[in-house]
Amino acid sequence: xxxxxxxxxxxxxxxxxxxxxxxxxxxxxxxxxxxxxxxxxxxxxxxxxxxxxxxxxxxxxxxxxxxxxxxxxxxxxxxxxxxxxxxxxxxxxxxxxxxxxxxxxxxxxxxxxxxxxxxxxxxxxxxxxxxxxxxxxxxxxxxxxxxxxxxxxxxxxxxxxxxxxxxxxxxxxxxxxxxxxxxxxxxxxxxxxxxxxxxxxxxxxxxxxxxxxxxxxxxxxxxxxxxxxxxxxxxxxxxxxxxxxxxxxxxxxxxxxxxxxxxxxxxxxxxxxxxxxxxxxxxxxxxxxxxxxxxxxxxxxxxxxxxxxxxxxxxxxxxxxxxxxxxxxxxxxxxxxxxxxxxxxxxxxxxxxxxxxxxxxxx
Amino acid sequence: xxxxxxxxxxxxxxxxxxxxxxxxxxxxxxxxxxxxxxxxxxxxxxxxxxxxxxxxxxxxxxxxxxxxxxxxxxxxxxxxxxxxxxxxxxxxxxxxxxxxxxxxxxxxxxxxxxxxxxxxxxxxxxxxxxxxxxxxxxxxxxxxxxxxxxxxxxxxxxxxxxxxxxxxxxxxxxxxxxxxxxxxxxxxxxxxxxxxxxxxxxxxxxxxxxxxxxxxxxxxxxxxxxxxxxxxxxxxxxxxxxxxxxxxxxxxxxxxxxxxxxxxxxxxxxxxxxxxxxxxxxxxxxxxxxxxxxxxxxxxxxxxxxxxxxxxxxxxxxxxxxxxxxxxxxxxxxxxxxxxxxxxxxxxxxxxxxxxxxxxxxxxxxxxxxxxxxxxxxxxxxxxxxxxxxxxxxxxxxxxxxxxxxxxxxxxxxxxxxxxxxxxxxxxxxxxxxxxxxxxxxxxxxxxxxxxxxxxxxxxxxxxxxxxxxxxxxxxxxxxxxxxxxxxxxxxxxxx
Numbered sequence: 001x002x003x004x005x006x007x008x009x010x011x012x013x014x015x016x017x018x019x020x021x022x023x024x025x026x027x028x029x030x031x032x033x034x035x036x037x038x039x040x041x042x043x044x045x046x047x048x049x050x051x052x053x054x055x056x057x058x059x060x061x062x063x064x065x066x067x068x069x070x071x072x073x074x075x076x077x078x079x080x081x082x083x084x085x086x087x088x089x090x091x092x093x094x095x096x097x098x099x100x101x102x103x104x105x106x107x108x109x110x111x112x113x114x115x116x117x118x119x120x121x122x123x124x125x126x127x128x129x130x131x132x133x134x135x136x137x138x139x140x141x142x143x144x145x146x147x148x149x150x151x152x153x154x155x156x157x158x159x160x161x162x163x164x165x166x167x168x169x170x171x172x173x174x175x176x177x178x179x180x181x182x183x184x185x186x187x188x189x190x191x192x193x194x195x196x197x198x199x200x201x202x203x204x205x206x207x208x209x210x211x212x213x214x215x216x217x218x219x220x221x222x223x224x225x226x227x228x229x230x231x232x233x234x235x236x237x238x239x240x241x242x243x244x245x246x247x248x249x250x251x252x253x254x255x256x257x258x259x260x261x262x263x264x265x266x267x268x269x270x271x272x273x274x275x276x277x278x279x280x281x282x283x284x285x286x287x288x289x290x291x292x293x294x295x296x297x298x299x300x301x302x303x304x305x306x307x308x309x310x311x312x313x314x315x316x317x318x319x320x321x322x323x324x325x326x327x328x329x330x331x332x333x334x335x336x337x338x339x340x341x342x343x344x345x346x347x348x349x350x351x352x353x354x355x356x357x358x359x360x361x362x363x
Numbered sequence: 364x365x366x367x368x369x370x371x372x373x374x375x376x377x378x379x380x381x382x383x384x385x386x387x388x389x390x391x392x393x394x395x396x397x398x399x400x401x402x403x404x405x406x407x408x409x410x411x412x413x414x415x416x417x418x419x420x421x422x423x424x425x426x427x428x429x430x431x432x433x434x435x436x437x438x439x440x441x442x443x444x445x446x447x448x449x450x451x452x453x454x455x456x457x458x459x460x461x462x463x464x465x466x467x468x469x470x471x472x473x474x475x476x477x478x479x480x481x482x483x484x485x486x487x488x489x490x491x492x493x494x495x496x497x498x499x500x501x502x503x504x505x506x507x508x509x510x511x512x513x514x515x516x517x518x519x520x521x522x523x524x525x526x527x528x529x530x531x532x533x534x535x536x537x538x539x540x541x542x543x544x545x546x547x548x549x550x551x552x553x554x555x556x557x558x559x560x561x562x563x564x565x566x567x568x569x570x571x572x573x574x575x576x577x578x579x580x581x582x583x584x585x586x587x588x589x590x591x592x593x594x595x596x597x598x599x600x601x602x603x604x605x606x607x608x609x610x611x612x613x614x615x616x617x618x619x620x621x622x623x624x625x626x627x628x629x630x631x632x633x634x635x636x637x638x639x640x641x642x643x644x645x646x647x648x649x650x651x652x653x654x655x656x657x658x659x660x661x662x663x664x665x666x667x668x669x670x671x672x673x674x675x676x677x678x679x680x681x682x683x684x685x686x687x688x689x690x691x692x693x694x695x696x697x698x699x700x701x702x703x704x705x706x707x708x709x710x711x712x713x714x715x716x717x718x719x720x721x722x723x724x725x726x727x728x729x730x731x732x733x734x735x736x737x738x739x740x741x742x743x744x745x746x747x748x749x750x751x752x753x754x755x756x757x758x759x760x761x762x763x764x765x766x767x768x769x770x771x772x773x774x775x776x777x778x779x780x781x782x783x784x785x786x787x788x789x790x791x792x793x794x795x796x797x798x799x800x801x802x803x804x805x806x807x808x809x810x811x812x813x814x815x816x817x818x819x820x821x822x823x824x825x826x827x828x829x830x831x832x833x834x835x836x837x838x839x840x841x842x843x844x845x846x847x848x849x850x851x852x853x854x855x856x857x858x859x
Contacts, residue, residue, distance in 0.1 A: 118790075118831060118857075120762060120857060121760070121762055121831065121832065121833075121856075121859055122859060124761050124762055124859065125761050125858070125859020126859070129859075141689065142689075142693060152765075155762055155857070156760075156762035156763050156764040156765070156857060157762060157763055157764075157765065158761065158762055159720070159724060159759060159761060159762055159763035159856060160724045161714065161720075161723055161724055161759040162761045162762075162856070162858075163761060165758065166761065166859060171713065171714050172711075174711070174712050175693070175697070175709060175710070175711055176709070176711070176712070176726060177700060177709050178708070178710065179704060179708065184703075184704055187703075188700055188704075191696060191699065191700070192696060195692055195693075196689075196692075197689035197690075197692040197693050197696070198693070252829075252830075253829065253832065254830045255830035256826060268797075269798055270796050270797075270798050270824050270826050270832060273832070273858065274830070275859075294859065
């Protein structure tokens with residue numbers, strides 16, 4: 001069942017056929033079409049798992065416009081799967097990028113959850129490290145941080161001096177907006193998300209308010225997508241509610257490594273910030289856990305593997321819902337060990353209802 | 364009938380026609396009046412409410428002229444210089460003012476003259492008169508002394524020497540009058556006759572520019588008001604362009620049919636003259652105020668005033684007609700948020716030279732913050748976040764609590780060391796690792812003389828057993844003195 005088509009040269013009809021075929025294959029495999037491996041030969045540098053990156057962008061847009069037309073149309077999804085490679089924010093961790101299908105979408109709403117309010121420091125730190133990655137390209141653009149009064153009171157205001165030292169965000173680049181009511185915060189975030197003048201917008205909310213439902217996140221996502229800017233929704237102590245965000249990450253603090261000195265690690269010292277990142281929802285990824293360390297000097301992530309905590313829980317694909325899971329054999333070219341481990345090694349936690357269980361319609 | 368308390372007696376302060384017909388008078392004791400007519404209805408005077416009513420009327424009078432001043436307890440000065448032609452001349456204007464007040468249920472006397480003093484006298488002693496320039500003397504001569512706006516004592520002593528009318532005072536030689544009765548008398552006289560200028564100080568600052576529209580049919584809907592705003596803003600734009608200025612503060616005045624006036628102001632971060640942007644700002648403001656603006660039977664006059672202006676820098680766009688000005692976008696965004704949610708809705712951190720963490724970063728409203736973003740490339744000055752002498756800047760948390768939160772620390776390993784565990788927000792945390800202390804002393808130069816010295820703080824970076832990092836500090840030191848208070852511990856921030 002290996003698909004060998006020269007994608008670049010095929011006609012529209014052939015393309016439709018190929019897409020339909022892929023969808024069928026995906027159905028048989030019990031996985032998402034996006035997760036199928038790219039046809040060999042068409043995209044030498046493409047990251048496995050991100051098939052559509054090999055198509056010319058014109059085609060991609062074409063598909064986008066009529067993707068809701070009917071069941072026999074192509075399986076290409078809006079936004080994510082059709083986007084080109086630079087539509088993703090590469091975290092620099094190959095395993096995580098591969099699991100997310102290329103990285104975190106740049107022009108989209110992304111949710112970052114903290115399970116408890118006391119994780120607010122880690123969540124904020126992780127969000128800011130993503131912002132710092134965004135700022136590599138968009139130097140000097142300001143960042144807007146919207147929050148409700150409640151969260152700023154409970155978890156503290158972002159502290160400009162600390163942000164500068166760790167993430168290279170200048171105080172003059174920061175704008176805070178504090179809204180007493182959630183509705184106002186959502187309004188500010190929506191207005192800001194449609195602007196291209198901000199490098200990124202961060203919206204921080206505590207708990208699981210009723211206002212922040214699928215509709216609200218869909219509005220935010222739509223605006224972020226049209227403006228082409230990331231909108232990070234930080235949810236402290238919130239439930240995993242239905243969301244329109246393509247990616248939901250669950251972040252908590254991980255013990256920091258010791259400080260490095262010339263004489264080796266300094267015992268008892270607290271080194272660079274570290275985060276435990278779980279993929280809670282992603283169209284392309286199986287849930288997985290990563291321990292990332294932020295390097296404030298180079299403004300880059302590094303994955304920590306020597307941690308005593310098992311990064312990849314040793315379990316089979318027991319939770320895979322598809323009966324024909326053995327069909328992995330049909331794709332012997334699961335060449336990249338990164339994908340293999342990300343796809344095979346993880347088991348979704350019951351609570352999070354991962355997106356991969358069934359192909360969701362919500363974009 | 365209104366009563367007021369004067370020298371421990373209830374006296375009549377004001378009374379209506381029917382009470383006057385009963386031969387009651389002002390200043391009469393309430394007890395006497397009750398004895399004469401037991402059925403009279405007496406209400407306690409409320410000067411505060413009277414004042415509010417007068418201010419409301421003054422607001423309403425803004426429709427005639429921006430220069431409205433309150434005169435005493437029962438009068439309004441309207442400086443209508445240059446405004447009368449808008450209402451069809453002096454006579455027509457005065458008639459309209461009187462008619463409108465009458466429709467609102469007020470019994471009003473008006474006088475129009477070229478000096479405030481003459482107008483005052485005309486209003487109080489004639490009721491509805493227009494005094495042409497030069498006729499002031501003829502107007503005042505037959506009037507009693509109280510028409511001159513002088514103190515009652517002066518009036519009494521003038522009457523005691525036989526000068527009973529303003530004309531008599533005018534005829535008397537000036538020097539002895541000044542010597543005997545003070546300069547005020549002659550000042551008032553000269554002002555009334557127009558020999559000296561008298562400035563009427565308006566109660567509200569006069570807008571440098573304003574445009575207004577009288578409406579034959581009152582508007583009620585917010586959408587209609589917004590459309591009017593955009594029309595007015597277009598009219599305003601030409602004026603602003605002529606002056607080379609942009610608006611920094613704009614006010615929208617909505618005059619309701621029944622006399623109430625709504626004043627809606629918006630501020631802008633940078634000078635603005637684009638009608639579309641002005642309309643958007645007012646759109647946000649009106650949306651936010653939707654609940655509190657009561658249109659009632661509608662607004663029949665809408666005025667857009669520019670309260671403050673600033674020089675407007677023209678920016679040249681490129682050939683595609685786009686100006687790549689992100690700052691302007693952000694300023695507009697901040698203005699809109701501000702218009703809807705208040706001044707402090709958009710904050711900007713400003714780094715201040717201070718060692719105290721909570722003082723080192725100040726958040727100021729966007730409009731007051733120094734404009735312009737941090738220079739991105741080719742930076743000239745080093746960032747001021749780090750003190751220049753330290754090679755490694757001290758680590759600062761990602762989030763800082765507004766006010767440090769007290770925590771319970773049961774035990775420390777060594778007296779001046781980090782805690783072994785602590786209780787914060789009712790949860791127990793076990794300390795796995797700690798770094799510190801970083802000692803930050805209080806800013807003695809801010810202390811007032813005689814004030815007790817604030818204790819120093821020892822900050823620790825703490826990592827708990829679950830890997831979360833916190834910033835704690837101990838305020839004060841352990842002391843062996845028997846009366847010394849034990850040091851207190853606070854949670855001040857969290858690290859990434």
